[in-house]
Amino acid sequence: MFVTAIVLAAGSGSRLGSGVPKPLVLINSKPIFIYSLETLCQHPAIDKIIVVASDAFRQELCARIKQYRIRKVTQVVSGGRRRQDSVLNGLRAVEQKDGLVLIHDSARPFIDSKTISAVIKEASHSGAAIVAVAAKATIKEARVSRGKTRVLRTLDRSRLWEAQTPQVFSKELLVQAYKKFARASVTDDSMLAEKLGAVVSVVPGLYSNIKITTPDDVIVAEGFARHLRKMRSI
Numbered sequence: 001m002f003v004t005a006i007v008l009a010a011g012s013g014s015r016l017g018s019g020v021p022k023p024l025v026l027i028n029s030k031p032i033f034i035y036s037l038e039t040l041c042q043h044p045a046i047d048k049i050i051v052v053a054s055d056a057f058r059q060e061l062c063a064r065i066k067q068y069r070i071r072k073v074t075q076v077v078s079g080g081r082r083r084q085d086s087v088l089n090g091l092r093a094v095e096q097k098d099g100l101v102l103i104h105d106s107a108r109p110f111i112d113s114k115t116i117s118a119v120i121k122e123a124s125h126s127g128a129a130i131v132a133v134a135a136k137a138t139i140k141e142a143r144v145s146r147g148k149t150r151v152l153r154t155l156d157r158s159r160l161w162e163a164q165t166p167q168v169f170s171k172e173l174l175v176q177a178y179k180k181f182a183r184a185s186v187t188d189d190s191m192l193a194e195k196l197g198a199v200v201s202v203v204p205g206l207y208s209n210i211k212i213t214t215p216d217d218v219i220v221a222e223g224f225a226r227h228l229r230k231m232r233s234i
């Protein structure tokens with residue numbers, strides 16, 4: 001089945017406070033967004049990659065894609081205001097009528113090829129699959145009232161999964177979900193598929209597939225990138 005990957009790199013990364021847009025922040029001398037692009041590019045099941053970039057840094061991202069020879073990137077398209085607007089722009093650029101679309105946040109540099117294979121395989125059967133890890137933390141639902149945050153309830157941890165990317169869908173399902181719920185506000189693509197009534201499979205991933213959001217994540221990522229490099233050279 002034809003698989004097009006959409007890699008999102010159009011966020012501002014304001015919570016990182018680095019002055020440089022997040023995709024271009026260096027983790028051990030390599031831009032964040034290049035890590036996942038390299039892994040996806042080397043994966044035999046990925047046929048094409050579309051990168052979504054903000055207009056302001058599009059040229060810079062294109063230059064890095066060329067420098068690191070990410071040959072499966074066929075297009076770099078403009079991002080939108082919200083993450084879901086960026087996904088929609090990427091989706092509009094997918095040429096294949098059918099097949100699968102894999103969506104990945106470039107803010108997660110450490111995706112591994114086994115997990116990519118597993119989530120693609122599952123989506124090719126079910127039409128919708130996401131990578132997730134079992135929640136480690138105890139999660140409270142809380143409410144803010146008069147400046148104070150108070151616990152409403154504790155969620156049952158044994159049933160909680162923390163969603164990651166990649167998330168993979170049949171193109172048809174994703175287009176339908178994005179059309180029907182264009183106005184909904186969501187934080188991942190699975191939410192739109194769920195709204196459509198699709199059954200979304202969970203594929204267990206790795207805790208190392210962290211999302212870089214705040215400055216302390218960069219420190220963790222640098223340690224992990226060093227560890228990976230050491231493992232590969234053994």
Ligand code: C5P
Pocket residue numbers: 008009010011012022052079080081082083084086104105106107108213
């Ligand atoms: O904002 P959030 O941290 O959820 O972003 C997740 C991913 O979505 C990041 O890789 C970011 O670059 C991307 N994004 C985007 N366009 C936006 C907002 C976020 O491509 N407007």
